[in-house]
Amino acid sequence: QVQVVESGGGLVNPGGSLTLSCAASGFIFRNSYMTWIRQAPGKGLECISYISGSSGNIHYADSVKGRFTISRDNARNILFLQMNSLRAEDTALYLCARRDYYHSYMDVWGEGTTVTVSS
């Protein structure tokens, strides 16, 4: 079964750090571009980062550049998002998805993990 499952969300203080994980199964993970997308409460979707299968091509949205780091472990089929210097505006549901790089669509999505930044 082709799927991705996110984990690692929680409540964190402003300025704190958190690492999200996304476990993939049912497809050749090492060949797949992967992306993190978030949805703030009452807002739409925002693509915040993507990474190529080899980790050689990485992109960040301006809203997270310099604070978030995307990485992957192809041996364990896991995608990560290290989030530092968290702000209240980072409060969101974080979704992991497989991305078709050349056609720019996401065809496998998880249900997300919630991050709340609050004191």
Add this chain to the structure above:
Amino acid sequence: QSVLTQPASVSGSPGQSITISCTGTSSDVGSYDLVSWYQYHPGKAPKLIIYDVNKRPSGLSNRFSGSKSGNAASLTISGLQAEDEADYYCCSYAGDTTSVIFGGGTRLTVL
């Protein structure tokens, strides 16, 4: 981050057809035939329903169709069914610097 413009809500009765618009600019929708659409039931995983403007993933109902004209794309759902009630998001490639951008989402209510 710039977003594509979608109506906040649309509604229709079972069996009817509805169209959701997605308006961008010449830097995104107008420049690339790389528009995709997603169906999102809150609490579930979003589902790809249209890619490359008008292509459907294998196995998806042909009740869903997409199109584009200039800087605007559209999603049409025909023969509305109760299970179509969900949030719908458009997405477009916007160049190497920006990557992809999404619309603000449209809540479809089946009356």
